[in-house]
Amino acid sequence: MTQGALSAFIGPSDLHLHSNHSDGTETPAEVVRQAHAHGVRTLALTDHDRTTGWEEAGDAAVALGMTFLPGIEFSARHDWRSVHVLGYLFDPDDAALRSETERIRRDRIGRAERIVRSIAHDYDLTWDDVLAQTLRGATVGRPHIADALVARGIVADRTEAFAGILHPRAGYYEPHYAPDPLTAVRLITRAGGVAVIAHPATSGRDRMMPVPYLERLIAEGLGGLEIDHRENTADGRRLLHEIAARNDLIITGSSDYHGAGKPNLPGENTTSDEMVARIIERATGTAPRRP
Numbered sequence: 001m002t003q004g005a006l007s008a009f010i011g012p013s014d015l016h017l018h019s020n021h022s023d024g025t026e027t028p029a030e031v032v033r034q035a036h037a038h039g040v041r042t043l044a045l046t047d048h049d050r051t052t053g054w055e056e057a058g059d060a061a062v063a064l065g066m067t068f069l070p071g072i073e074f075s076a077r078h079d080w081r082s083v084h085v086l087g088y089l090f091d092p093d094d095a096a097l098r099s100e101t102e103r104i105r106r107d108r109i110g111r112a113e114r115i116v117r118s119i120a121h122d123y124d125l126t127w128d129d130v131l132a133q134t135l136r137g138a139t140v141g142r143p144h145i146a147d148a149l150v151a152r153g154i155v156a157d158r159t160e161a162f163a164g165i166l167h168p169r170a171g172y173y174e175p176h177y178a179p180d181p182l183t184a185v186r187l188i189t190r191a192g193g194v195a196v197i198a199h200p201a202t203s204g205r206d207r208m209m210p211v212p213y214l215e216r217l218i219a220e221g222l223g224g225l226e227i228d229h230r231e232n233t234a235d236g237r238r239l240l241h242e243i244a245a246r247n248d249l250i251i252t253g254s255s256d257y258h259g260a261g262k263p264n265l266p267g268e269n270t271t272s273d274e275m276v277a278r279i280i281e282r283a284t285g286t287a288p289r290r291p
């Protein structure tokens, strides 16, 4: 395919990585260097509910000759299901989008404190332990509580924490405020961005939302589906491919890298040049950073 000057970039492209501005363990610049070391040449930083890592990541990417796509991962919820909505190339100053992400982040703090208070009935853990694991201003979540449990010697790593104490079945879980996915899709789209459902077909509690609801999101401007993600099931991927083909959706593949917080490695899944070009050409909110 031919790429217009508008969308010039080089692959491989990994469009879903986290820094310590949310629940990754590395600074935005370190994330970019790790992605480069793993062969990635175009990347998006998609911290949960936050855009403060863009500048540092963009500078690091440009210095390494990479293309940087600003992104976010919105924490939404449909019924009881946690649904993550990726947004790319939207205007970070859009007032409606900003106020919604601020609301989510603010509520996440009280929610994390409630979880810690509940855990503290049974384990030696304090809110200060969690603050010690959280970069000031970062979007706080269960991964930071996991890191505090590790620092206290209560569990070995995040994986063990999520399988045990932090699992909803353990009894300490609390939800946080989250908009419905339709709201997240609208906010991203109206801010000139491209909305993509992250890992739509995981197994377990957050398994795939009903197809009619997904079709409503598509009707409201959803741009794509993240199909190549290690947590999507084989059956789910087949269904997502059918839905994407039927609706001419963008399909992406990404690592969901969280530094040392998860086994996922940059570039373990990638997005085709054609699909990256479609994202860039569709977006109007902000431009990619290029070398």
Ligand code: AMP
Pocket: 023, 048, 075, 140, 141, 142, 143, 158, 159, 162, 163, 258, 261, 262
């Ligand atoms: P929260 O949004 O605070 O409920 O926490 C969810 C976050 O925890 C997700 O964004 C994941 O990055 C992370 N997470 C979920 N499961 C695991 C796991 N098994 N190991 C490490 N991190 C996880």
Ligand code: FE
Pocket: 018, 023, 048, 258
């Ligand atoms: Fe995360």
Ligand code: FE
Pocket: 073, 084, 198, 199
């Ligand atoms: Fe996610």
Ligand code: ZN
Pocket: 016, 018, 073, 198, 256
């Ligand atoms: Zn993610």
